[in-house]
Amino acid sequence: MKQRIYIVGAGAIAGYHAEAIERYAESEESRPSLYVTDVNQAALAAFAERFPWATPVEQLALMLDEPSREDDIVIVATPPVTHADISIQALRSGRHVLCEKPLAMNREEADLMLRTAEETGKWIGCCSSRFAGLQITEEVKGLLAHGTLGDVYQVQWVQRRKRARTGIEYQPQSRWFLNRSVSGGGTLMDWGPYDIASLTEVLQPERVEVLHAWMTNPATGHPIEAEANSEVEQHVGATMRFHLAGGAAVTVQYERAACCHGEERSLAEIEGTGGAVHWDWLCFDGHGELKQFYDVNGEAEASQKKVENAPLGMMDKPIVYFMQALAGQQTPAILNEQAVFNFSILAAIYDCIATGEVQTIVKAEGARR
Ligand SMILES: NC(=O)c1ccc[n+]([C@@H]2O[C@H](COP(=O)([O-])OP(=O)(O)OC[C@H]3O[C@@H](n4cnc5c(N)ncnc54)[C@H](O)[C@@H]3O)[C@@H](O)[C@H]2O)c1
Structure with missing residues (x-):
């Protein structure tokens, strides 16, 4: 059948x-x-x-x-x-x-x-x-698993675009993106799910605290925004603490902008006492750069390599991974407790902004995959 x-x-x-x-x-x-x-x-x-x-x-x-x-x-x-x-x-x-x-x-x-x-x-x-299951992500996970970076203490996840305003540039026919009561929010609801999916895939936290967060909507004269009276955030940031399985606590500095006046930047970087890595976490072209930074006899050294990814396209992954998971295969599908844990981290950023209070999200024990 x-x-x-x-x-x-x-x-x-x-x-x-x-x-x-x-x-x-x-x-x-x-x-x-x-x-x-x-x-x-x-x-x-x-x-x-x-x-x-x-x-x-x-x-x-x-x-x-x-x-x-x-x-x-x-x-x-x-x-x-x-x-x-x-x-x-x-x-x-x-x-x-x-x-x-x-x-x-x-x-x-x-x-x-x-x-x-x-x-x-x-x-x-x-x-x-x-963006789950990229080969480049596997390589970063490998560096963590082998202790290459020493004790990991900080992640910087900074994704800033000047004018990619949610729903304005890329899908003006879907004005609901600008309406908080329909979309739930702006760039954090739109791109945050991918950010958090990649962060949790790499770090595999068991508990996350959102310590401080903020959001804003930088002024812009775009006519659609003026007409739609956009109320959703286009720039958001949070300081989080990810508690990892082995007991380590890592500070995650998170920032995403779909409209900002400062410089554009895309940085996914992990720093540890033994070195640092930063990598192209999206690999839009099917490949990306992975850079490692370390010390050799007191000198700061760096190396970089290109990583090729499996041919499965980003838009194909959700349904293909889901069908594979249902068929009993190991895939990077985001399911059940993990899906809710990831979403809850994102929602906790809004909750931290709304209440000014630290938010704690704990991954359910005995999670089904
Ligand atoms: N557009 C993208 O590039 C993109 C990429 C990734 C994820 N998404 C996500 O996909 C979802 C849909 O986005 P989209 O861009 O396709 O929006 P869209 O505006 O293009 O389409 C949404 C469709 O849902 C229909 N709809 C609304 N309420 C409904 C209901 N109760 N029952 C049945 N149909 C209903 C609308 O009539 C519309 O045709 C969003 O959650 C969005 O974040 C969109």
Whole structure:
């Protein structure tokens, strides 16, 4: 019997998922059956025209009413305000859920999604896995595992763009990106899921404290922003402490800007008493640079190398990793407790800003993968 995949929301990202499903299938016969629904019938019709092999369904309830099969997957590809509700409905229909990033609007919603997954015996995964499993990340993890960097004490994760303003430059037709009550927030909700996914993949913390955080929205004369009266943050920062499995505590200086007036910068750097490493954590071109810094007889030395990555594209990873994980394979899919832990770190940055209080997030014990 054919694998069945259901997509809720027929917008921009849904198209990438459909392409990924098509690419991953070795033949038309082995391609999963795809069903799609959207509250906007025009969006649904446009999707059906672009992917004639997909079956459009007018309503979510109709789609989920069909009796479920063990390996059915629902991809939730709608704006964040709907993620928890749709995911919970899909889990209760007896289907696994792969939800777009950000997983939810807040920690309460994310916890409820996890509880529902546990109650129904289904999996909840998050599409924040787009940069997971890169070979370059494996190399950085290897340096940590072998103690090459000595005692690790600081990570600097600084990702600053001058004018990449969330939803303005790249998707002006989706104004919901600028509306906090629909998006949950600005650049932290948009890119933060990938930042946190990479940070947790590399450092594998068991507990994270958000010690201090801030956010702002630098003034810009962009006409769409003025018209939409954007209320979401475009620049955010946090000082966190990651508690690692072996007991070490590492300070993480985090910053992301989709609009700022200072310099553009992209730095992913880990420093330890024995050396430092910084690396291209995105590898957009399929390869990236890894630089190591160390001491030789009192002199500061450095070396660098290019690392090639597996051919799986960033947009293909979420659904491919999820299907592989369901098939029992080891993959970097971000699932269940890990998905909620990662999201909770991100949400805790907002909570720290709102309350001015330190927030602590603990990874659930005995986590299912
Ligand atoms: N666009 C991207 O490049 C991109 C990349 C990665 C992740 N994402 C994530 O994917 C999600 C969707 O983003 P998008 O860019 O595709 O948005 P979009 O605006 O292009 O599409 C969203 C679609 O969801 C539909 N929708 C809204 N509420 C619905 C509901 N209750 N039931 C059914 N359909 C509903 C809308 O009508 C719309 O067609 C977001 O969480 C976003 O962060 C987007």
